[in-house]
Amino acid sequence: MNLIDRHEYILAQLKKSEHVTVMQLCKDLNVSTVTIRKDLKQLEDSNLLFRTHGGATNKNPYIIDRNVFEKEKFYSNEKALISKCAVSHMESHESIIIASGTTMHALADAMDSNMELNVITSSLQVSMKLNQFPAVEVLQLPGILRKSSISISGHYAEQILGDYFCSKLFIGVDGIDITYGLSTTSGQEAKLNKAMIQSAQKVIVLADSSKFGRKSFGRICAIDEIDIIITDYGITPYYKEEIEKLGVKLIIAE
Structure with a gap:
């Protein structure tokens, strides 16, 4: 297979699955890893794909920060399905942590107003929503207001979390x-998320399928440090298989 044919094959595979690995392409095309890596570099230089660790993707894996009102316009139906599924993992009389972000706003909207819960949150919007629920006790974390997400971050919030331990953490992310x-996208938020993980027995990540194969400025943790990921039907077979290999339970919201 010549250069043009290999490039066409690689782009066709990306169109089908959004992600390809060097090893699989070597096997499919019967060429060396050096040849495939050169092909991927040439295609990236032509702005036809983005190289990743061990492969390539057809969507930009690097995320820029957007304000919460922009983010709420994207994948709203998927976030609603994911949130409804997440609520089924809550039990009355639990103490839980809810992080910040648009998926956490959708989670608060999906919650049963009659549930009896203790909730710690960094999100002002989640606090305002849950404040309307008569049986929910809300602890709003203090600290620096991050305007783009309308949430709190900083040392004060991290320090207070050290005095509490909850059964579950529900957290949204920008990239997996x-x-x-x-x-x-925020280094300060990543630090606070790490503190939240330390204060929870079980970590449940709510992420629509667009978040997979992407990375951002502030690293929170490795995938195998969490317990459950709830996502939508758009997740590709590659990421489904890789996440399950890491021993993390993956739930597809329907």
Whole structure:
């Protein structure tokens, strides 16, 4: 197979699955890893793909920060399905942590107003929503207001979390990369998320399928440090298989 044919094959595979690995391409095309890596570099130089660790993707894996009102416009139906599924993992009389972000806003909207819960949150919007629920006790974390997400971050919030331990943490992320792990656009928010993980028995990540194969500025943790990922039907077979290999339970919301 010549150069042009290999490039056409690689782009066709990306169109089908959004991600290809060097090893699989070597096997399919019967060429060396050196040849495939050169092919991927040439295609990236032509702005036809983005190289990743061990392969390539057809979507930009690097995330820029957007404000919460922009983010709420994207994947709203998927976030609603994911949130409805996440609520089924809550039990009355639990103490839980809810992080920040648009998926956490959708989670608060999906919650049963009659549930009896203790909730710690960094999100002002989640606090305002849950404040309307008569049986929910809300602890709003203090600290620096991050305007783009309307949430709190900083040392004060991290320090207070050290005095509490909850049964579950529900957290949204900006990126999930197999090798880099979970990430968010804010370094301060990533630090707070790490503290939340230390204060929870079980970590449940709510992430629509667009978050897979992407990475951002602030790394939160490795994938195998969490317990459950709830996502939508758009997740590719590659990421489904890789996440399950890491021993993390993957739930597809329907």
